[in-house]
Amino acid sequence: MVLEENKTSSKAPVGEFNSSDLEVGGVVVYRDRAEVKRMIRVSVKKGENDVVVNQLPSVVDPKSLRVEGEGDAIITDVIYQSKTNYDEKTKGDKKQYDKLQDEIKELVEKEKFLTFKLEVITKQRTILNKFAEQICKFSDSSKEEKADMSEILKSGSVDGVMGFLTAYQDKMSHLDEQWRMHDREKTTLTEQLNVLRKNAQDLNPTTVKDAKTNRCVCISLEAASDTDVVLALSYVVSNASWTPQYDLRVFSNDKTMKVFYYGLIKQSTGEDWLDAKLSLSTANPSIGGSVPELGVQLLKFKQPVVVSKSKRTSHRINYDELMLCSSAIGGGLQEYDPTIEDSCLEELEQKSTGKAIAPIEITTTQVETNWTSVAFNIPRMATIPSDNTEHKVTVTSVGLKPEFEYAIIPRMSSHTYLQAVVKNTSSYALLSGPANVFLDNNFVAKSSLKDVSPSEEFHCSLGVDPSIRLTTIPVKVLRGQSGLISKSVTVDYRxxxxxxxxxxxxxxxxxxxxxxxxxxxxIKVHLNDPDVRKVNTPVNLPFGTVTLNSSNNLDWVVNIPTNTTQPITLTYSVEYPPGHVVQGLPKN
Structure with a gap:
């Protein structure tokens, strides 16, 4: 049964509970939220009954509330309410708070108007100064410029300009005095606003300690007779998540790997999950399920930016500014509108007595595969407090059979790196996450896994192995020229x-x-040895294969017997016109 919001019920409830006191029937933890199920056991009477659950978490999603039940009754309604309760003192504070808010609103409007007045006065002073400077420069202007200035004076009225020059000093003094008066008034008003806002903050009913918001759900039941029922209330909360973490333990003697799969759960929902049955879901509800729409990509020419150039721009005065100046003279104003943890799942090494100790067995996690996600049902009950701290739970351990190979990248490093190539033969999907890598129970590296589906192959690095040695012989370079008519420079590299x-x-x-x-x-590049023509197509060699990959890099895959040295050669030539310098060529 889904909920309805903002309705009320007048019947006295037959049962009233706090959500945190109810038994946790199960928690499904997603990557960015969780769904909590609380169990309600209550006796109802014949007829209509109400069951109320108070103090739901503040991070609850009201639209996610669901109720199911067992027993001889019918769920007729589910109503969600959120109400803030105040004591007598807080109610009085709220009245004072509302009064302060009205005063603040009135002063804010005055502050805006004063700000506008100051801006207008500043603009008037700028225009007056600018116009006066142009008048002073007029006597030094050329004949052509004087002609232009004469037109401006005619447009603005010569009499008006002369009157402006006569009253210039008095008008500037008047504007300065107005500006100082409004600025003092605004400063005083701002100080008053700061005091009022501080007082209002102390009385804010949403922040006072005595104000408590009760988020509750009322479940209406219709019973044919007096009976006992069991209800399951489910709701989704934010501030909860889980991330995967792995221990990859490789054993060289029997060439096996064990993947210990953990879930790191943290939550700060305001409720503790006590002795809860946990399920970790790979679903990510925040992504949404709707297919995004692909719009239209338009191509058009960029319009050139035309900049007007005029030698006389600096001597011209905008006619609208002159009119504002005239308005200013008249005095008119417009009003403003973890560290790696020890685990009981670790492989136990053979003790000095020579007797092997059997490893501790672990329970098997049940996997539920849905259409687009997987849920891991943790077999043991767990308690996850609301402390926003990671709590490790064991998902499972998986035994895999890796293949070992070595990777060498001479251009980047002279070391040889041991890698395990592993096929996920389990039924578990491995999500992307950090991994601690152990070789024969010795920690060798921190790594990470990408998303790995069942039957998919993945690699993990096991560190440097000095028993496989690389020797790089200096590059040999041979320069020359070719061509009879159009000559070109040819450089051979080995x-x-x-x-x-x-x-x-x-x-x-x-x-x-x-x-x-x-x-x-x-610039032309010719590959001479090895003879590879197609991309991503392996070419057989006497000692292995070579492939030109999509990144234009060559990968030699070689099987080297014990106590054997295998030479590998790469030769190519670069051809380009003379008189040019080519960047990126290897150095001698």
Missing amino acids: HMFEVKNTKQEQVKVTLSEQLPLSTDER
């Missing part, structure tokens, strides 16, 4: 790398190197 495997087993190594990409048709 990169050589040697990868040595000192481990007692064969390893798989991926070495990546850049092939320059031309952004100008006059």
